[in-house]
Each structure stands twice: as C-alpha cells, then as structure tokens.
Amino acid sequence: MGSSFGTLFRISTFGESHGGGVGVIVDGCPPRLPLDLEAIQAELDRRKPGQSRITTPRKEEDRVEILSGLLDGVTLGTPIAMVVRNKDQRPGDYNEMAVAFRPSHADATYQAKYGIQARSGGGRASARETIGRVAAGAIAKQLLAHCHGTEVLAWVQRIHTIEASIDPAAVTLEAVESNIVRCPDGDSAARMIDRIEAIGRDGDSCGGVIECVVRQAPVGLGMPVFDKLEADLAKAVMSLPATKGFEIGSGFGGTLLRGSEHNDAFLPSDDGRLHTATNNSGGIQGGISNGEDIVLRVAFKPTATIRKEQQTIDASGAATTLAAKGRHDPCVLPRAVPMVEAMVALVLADHLLRQQGQCSLW
Secondary structure, eight states: OOOEEOSSSEEEEEEOTTSSEEEEEEEOOOTTOBOOHHHHHHHHHHHOTTSSTTSOOOOOOOOEEEOSSEETTEEOSSOEEEEEEOOSOOGGGGTGGGTBOOTTSSHHHHHHHHSOOOOGGGGGGSGGGHHHHHHHHHHHHHHHHHHHOOEEEEEEEEETTEEOOOOTTTOOHHHHTTSTTOOSOHHHHHHHHHHHHHHHHTTOOOOEEEEEEEESOOTTOSOSGGGOHHHHHHHHHHTSTTEEEEEETTGGGGGGSOHHHHOOOBOOOSSSSOOBSOOTTTTEETTEEOSSOEEEEEEEOOOSOOSSOEEEEBTTSOEEEEOOOSOOOSOOHHHHHHHHHHHHHHHHHHHHHHHHHHHOOO
16 A cells, blocks of 8 residues: 655555544654653644634544654654544445545545545545654654754645745745645735635635755755655655655746756855855755755645535546535645655655665765
8 A cells, every 4th residue: 555655764655534533653763862751742732623714624633643663752663553542433424425536636536446444534545644644754863863863844835826936945934834724924824814715615625835944954865866855755755645746955946947047056065065156946956955045845635525515526437516514724834844844754754764774884
C-alpha cells in the first residue's frame, strides 16, 4: 500500500479515517534525543479538525499516545509507536457515497485497483492519515533543531485568486499562527477567510498554495542523480492528499529569466560556508543543499468532496448524481500547513542521517 517513507529515518503510517484510530511507527530515530512531547501534541493541534469556522466541524481531540521507543522523555533508538484514537466517527454520513464515486476523489481508483476499500471518510485516502506524518514530523523537527538549529516553517501564500506577498526570510511562527487561515499577511488573511466562507456557503471548495522555508539547513544534504534533495522533497509533499504541483526556488518563474539573471553568484565568506548573492536555486544545487534557505511551494487543489450536486457513476458504472454529506473542509490549506512542514522535516532528517553515514568518517 506504499505506507512507508524514508531510508534511515523511516516512518510507516496506519489506520483509516473512521476506523479505531490512526498512527505511525518511526524507525531509525537516533537514541538519546530528548523529546518534547507537548511539542508533538502542539503540531497535531495545528492539524486537527474543528479548530476554526473555516475547517471541517468534525470534533476530534487528536490526543497522541506514545506506546514505545521512549524512556523518561528520551529516545531509546528503538521504534517509536504513536497512535491517535478516532472518537467522532460518523460512518453513516458516507452510506450514499458507498455506491456513488465522488468526482476527483480516490473512490473510483481505489475500487478499480483493489476491488475493496474502506469507504467511510475516504479510508486511507482521507487527510486523517496525515496524523501519523505530522506526529513523526514533529520528532524530525526536534532532531533537526537539536543537531543544527534548523527551522522548518510553512504558511498559506495563496487561497483561490487571493495571493499574499511574503518575504520567506522574515516570516515567524507567531505571524503564521496569528489567524485561522495561517497566512502571515493580515490583510490578505482577512480576504482569504472571507473567500473560503463564501465558497463554503455555496457548497463548494477552493484550493491554493502553501510556501515553506527551511532556515539553517545543513550543507551537503541530498545525493546526486536519483536521490537529489529537491526530488525527495517533491515526492514527500506530493504524497500529501490534494497536492497538484511543486516548485522550489524560482520554480516555473525561473523559466522566464536568462542564465545571467538566474544564476546565484557565489560570495567570499569568512565562515568557510557557501554563500550566494541570490537564491533562485532555493537552497539546493546539484541536488545537494548549499546552506542557503530552502524555499519551496506546494499547490493544493480544491477539496474533492463538496455539497453541490455533481454527475457521477455508481459501482456498477450506471450514471447517477451525488451531493456529498458529512463534514469536510471547504479549503484544506489552513490545516495542511503543518503537514507540509512535517514532510519537509522528514526528508531532511532522513538525509541528515544518510549524510552522517556516508561522509562523517573523515
């Protein structure tokens, strides 16, 4: 089922949206890392449903239970198992969707591939699966901060047609968390919230773009050829539900520049580290981090499950209509911010251990 991710810092998630619970097993976390358990819960609180008027009203506390891998708050180096129990389950909301495929959802493709699926709430295709990723990502964040002072921070950069102009070098967590849409530009945030509410009242949904910055990234993360750092970052964030696009550095906009405009000139330095005059590369060159800020963007489509009536087919292939019931986000982006951070942190933690294993003998 493709439920595992990573090479040395490796995670495996489990559970369905309306099953008994969801969780993750983290394997490969180094021993003797002090873990802040409240910080793990805080990341889950940023992801959980029912946190504001622009998210799904499903009420879940999403309290994490850590079952193994710790002693007195310090990692043992053994697998860390974490689980969150599902409390507010309403599988009856999905009875109609059990026989009608939701347009642009995973219902039809899961059924075609496996011939069976957990239909309630989307099962493994539900964003509820990302609980395990966010919990594991919180550990990866702490490992990165402990070893290199690395910070991973994301925010909503665009909702529908409303785009904020954000300086990645100046964004703070406090600014991101200052409003319910998680956009650090207050004026843009207010307009984004109004747009999400208006679209939601119409029974519809919208998408947008999340931007992420990695500060104080270690130099040398990533491999040549197939395991380039940006390639692994792209796979990681594009594995999140509802993602449809990835950019790093100048992204597609860089195609409009000439080489003389796009190249990042190297600068003399007193600290022995690489420094560049610009950062069109987004902190990665030749697939390897150069020490500058890593800046990337992820595009999210409009939520597939909407209340508007749509044309579709049932499991037998007959034409029908569907107006979805249940509790769904009119826009996934505010809750997806910690998901993007988690996947980025997991990639960096994995490459940090791989770098140590290959290049730290001399």
